[in-house]
Amino acid sequence: MNSLFEYVLRLGDDSLILGHRLSEWCGHGPILEEDIAMTNISLDLVGQATSLLGYAGELEGKGRDADALAFLRFDREYKNLLLVEQPNGDFGMTMMRQFFFDAYRKPLFEKLQHSSDKHLAAIAEKSLKETKYHLKHSSEWVIRLGDGTEESNARVQESLNTLWRYTNELFFTNEVDAELVEKGIVPTMQEIQNEWNATVTAVLNEATLTIPTNNWKQEGGRKGLHSEHLGYILAELQYMQRAYPNMQW
Amino acid sequence: MTKKEWPLWEVFIRSKAGLNHKHVGSLRAADAHMAIENARDVYTRRSEGISIWVVESNNLVASDPSDADSLFEPADSKVYRHPTFYDVPDGISHM
Numbered sequence: 535m536n537s538l539f540e541y542v543l544r545l546g547d548d549s550l551i552l553g554h555r556l557s558e559w560c561g562h563g564p565i566l567e568e569d570i571a572m573t574n575i576s577l578d579l580v581g582q583a584t585s586l587l588g589y590a591g592e593l594e595g596k597g598r599d600a601d602a603l604a605f606l607r608f609d610r611e612y613k614n615l616l617l618v619e620q621p622n623g624d625f626g627m628t629m630m631r632q633f634f635f636d637a638y639r640k641p642l643f644e645k646l647q648h649s650s651d652k653h654l655a656a657i658a659e660k661s662l663k664e665t666k667y668h669l670k671h672s673s674e675w676v677i678r679l680g681d682g683t684e685e686s687n688a689r690v691q692e693s694l695n696t697l698w699r700y701t702n703e704l705f706f707t708n709e710v711d712a713e714l715v716e717k718g719i720v721p722t723m724q725e726i727q728n729e730w731n732a733t734v735t736a737v738l739n740e741a742t743l744t745i746p747t748n749n750w751k752q753e754g755g756r757k758g759l760h761s762e763h764l765g766y767i768l769a770e771l772q773y774m775q776r777a778y779p780n781m782q783w
Numbered sequence: 784m785t786k787k788e789w790p791l792w793e794v795f796i797r798s799k800a801g802l803n804h805k806h807v808g809s810l811r812a813a814d815a816h817m818a819i820e821n822a823r824d825v826y827t828r829r830s831e832g833i834s835i836w837v838v839e840s841n842n843l844v845a846s847d848p849s850d851a852d853s854l855f856e857p858a859d860s861k862v863y864r865h866p867t868f869y870d871v872p873d874g875i876s877h878m
Contacts (some may be wrong), residue, residue, distance in 0.1 A: 564810060566809060566810075566811075566825075567787075567810050567812065567821035567824060567825055568821075569823040570824050570825050570828070571820070571821065574824050574828055667823075670820075671820060674816070674820070678813070683806075
């Protein structure tokens with residue numbers, strides 16, 4: 535297996551699917567300012583997806599570019615986390631999902647910017663600046679909503695309870711990671727998980743939210759086994775390219 | 784549930800080092816912190832700035848438009864307040 539291709543594909547798919555999810559908020563944000571903020575973050579993620587999937591295509595060496603990877607694969611070939619394909623729910627749910635993801639992406643890009651693979655390091659360095667802001671934005675909303683009114687606290691706690699089961703997959707590893715860690719191209723997931731735990735504990739405490747004790751976890755996305763939601767996302771995302779092959783605009 | 788609007792904030796952006804902050808518009812935010820972030824998202828997404836000031840609109844004191852006659856018109860007839868009566872020596876540029 536081409537391990538680096540698989541690894542970069544995971545990163546690219548996470549950005550693509552979460553970017554698409556956030557774009558669904560466009561025109562529906564709770565206030566104009568937040569509508570623009572979410573659209574900005576969405577575009578940051580789609581931009582990252584373009585770089586990452588473009589590089590994945592090069593690594594694969596079969597002539598597929600970023601567009602071919604984004605628009606012409608079937609659901610089982612997508613390696614994104616289950617977390618990022620979960621529905622937006624209310625604004626609090628979207629912020630909680632974003633927070634879990636950002637708290638994982640920031641330490642990951644911090645380590646990857648020193649990767650021995652120069653191309654991946656450059657993408658990580660550029661994306662890190664964006665991700666730092668995303669994390670600041672999502673953590674502040676989690677704190678505001680958690681430590682807000684009785685209703686906002688109850689609703690965002692509910693989102694936390696719903697999404698918690700998808701957080702373990704953030705730290706999924708298999709032989710792909712083992713090989714790349716060995717070669718010094720990527721960090722160990724343990725480092726990322728330690729930092730994630732620290733960030734999440736600190737923010738959720740400040741938000742006066744309770745971490746669920748139910749430790750039942752769900753995973754599958756990294757192996758191409760997705761929830762039903764991905765199919766609907768891809769139907770919308772891929773419609774134009776499927777209906778009008780090779781169209782450009 | 785009562786519908787309460789967040790307060791309005793005025794936004795000032797410095798476009799580059801050495802220039803002054805200029806008023807660019809306003810936005811709504813629950814507090815100063817959120818106002819800065821919203822200003823970043825709404826007013827600097829096309830690289831318009833390197834520094835942001837926000838001030839709650841309530842805190843601005845404005846001149847009364849009905850006083851415009853007495854405040855501003857008297858200046859119109861004071862041409863001598865403009866430094867236009869000097870001969871600029873040769874070799875002085877950017878004047």
